[in-house]
Amino acid sequence: MKKLFPSYVRVPLIFAIVFGGMEYFIDSGDKPAFIEYPMVSVFLFVFLFLLVAIEIVVSAVDRVTYHLLTDEQRKQLEEAQSVSFTDSKFVQNLLSKLTRSKPIEQEGELMLDHDYDGIKELDNVLPPWWVNLFYATIIFGVIYLVRFHVMDAYTQAEEFEQEVQLANAELEKMKANSPKEEITLDKVVMLTDEASLAKGKEIFTNACAACHKADGGGIVGPNLTDEFWINGGGIKNVFKLISEGSKNNPSMVAWNKTLESTDIQKVASYVLSLQGTKPAGAKPAEGEKWVEEAAPAETTATATDTLKVAVK
Numbered sequence: 001m002k003k004l005f006p007s008y009v010r011v012p013l014i015f016a017i018v019f020g021g022m023e024y025f026i027d028s029g030d031k032p033a034f035i036e037y038p039m040v041s042v043f044l045f046v047f048l049f050l051l052v053a054i055e056i057v058v059s060a061v062d063r064v065t066y067h068l069l070t071d072e073q074r075k076q077l078e079e080a081q082s083v084s085f086t087d088s089k090f091v092q093n094l095l096s097k098l099t100r101s102k103p104i105e106q107e108g109e110l111m112l113d114h115d116y117d118g119i120k121e122l123d124n125v126l127p128p129w130w131v132n133l134f135y136a137t138i139i140f141g142v143i144y145l146v147r148f149h150v151m152d153a154y155t156q157a158e159e160f161e162q163e164v165q166l167a168n169a170e171l172e173k174m175k176a177n178s179p180k181e182e183i184t185l186d187k188v189v190m191l192t193d194e195a196s197l198a199k200g201k202e203i204f205t206n207a208c209a210a211c212h213k214a215d216g217g218g219i220v221g222p223n224l225t226d227e228f229w230i231n232g233g234g235i236k237n238v239f240k241l242i243s244e245g246s247k248n249n250p251s252m253v254a255w256n257k258t259l260e261s262t263d264i265q266k267v268a269s270y271v272l273s274l275q276g277t278k279p280a281g282a283k284p285a286e287g288e289k290w291v292e293e294a295a296p297a298e299t300t301a302t303a304t305d306t307l308k309v310a311v312k
Contacts, residue, residue: 007055015048099127183239183261190235191269200270203263208271211251216274217282220251225274226285233290238268 005013019034022044028036034044069077095101101124102110110122147153154162191197205214211221222230230248231241242264245254255264 007059011048011051011055014051015044018047019044098129100125101127181262183265185236185240185243188235188239188265188268190272191266192273196266197270197273199263200266200268200273203259203267204270207255207259208267213279215277215279215282216271217279219283222286223283224271225277225279225282227275227289228285228287229290230287233272234292235268235272238271239264242268242271 022040023033026033026037026040034041066074066077107122110124112121112123115121148155191200204212204216208221211219212224213219216224218224227233229237231237231246241252242259243254243256243261246252255267259267
């Protein structure tokens with residue numbers, strides 16, 4: 001074993017097995033366990049140090065023991081170590097049991113009488129491992145036949161349906177544990193709370209300030225602080241523009257593949273909160289002046305009030 005697995009193979013192999021086991025069993029999220037948990041790194045370092053120390057101690061003990069042996073014992077040890085692993089008694093006995101083959105010296109006992117063009121045939125038995133594996137497949141086939149075709153157990157289609165149901169149940173469980181609200185153009189409304197506007201400002205600073213300036217005054221992109229809009233103002237138009245991008249301006253890309261719809265709503269709300277701030281050095285107005293349309297209910301109420309005044 002010492003020749004087959006030298007120390008420079010044993011140490012990395014054992015360390016790799018322990019390292020892989022810790023990474024598999026320790027839940028550390030997206031980061032490796034030895035980075036997420038410093039104690040794991042300490043343990044791995046100490047373990048590697050002990051492995052190297054054990055190898056050094058064992059090597060020293062072997063050298064001391066070798067010098068204590070007699071000449072006859074040293075000769076026997078060298079003869080034993082000169083035998084390769086495949087030629088060892090253990091391997092030979094194992095192969096003999098698995099194959100039941102006879103040595104070349106006994107081939108005459110297996111020789112058949114007939115020959116083909118001078119080629120003679122040996123009457124070797126089939127390898128026991130192959131015969132046992134064949135018997136196992138027969139037993140498996142009988143059990144399968146009885147269970148699925150005689151006792152009417154579940155079919156492959158039924159098993160597929162069961163697996164689909166389990167997968168759907170797991171999916172619903174994941175959705176329940178981590179619900180994500182989906183904001184659409186029909187449902188989007190302007191947010192005014194400080195937390196949402198702060199998140200919108202953070203995203204705007206990281207993603208939008210390069211074109212629109214940190215204060216919204218505009219650089220490559222237009223000024224976002226005045227009343228004039230190229231693609232229309234209001235929360236719905238701004239939300240749609242950020243989400244889908246601009247067809248007329250390729251530099252204004254769609255962010256719906258990068259940002260969640262809730263984050264786009266927060267950015268749009270923050271952009272609208274910049275109205276009227278009048279930052280220094282802002283770009284001139286572009287587009288048309290946007291006037292928010294009055295709600296239908298308000299229009300109806302105004303018309304009714306006018307009618308009442310006229311009657312009075």
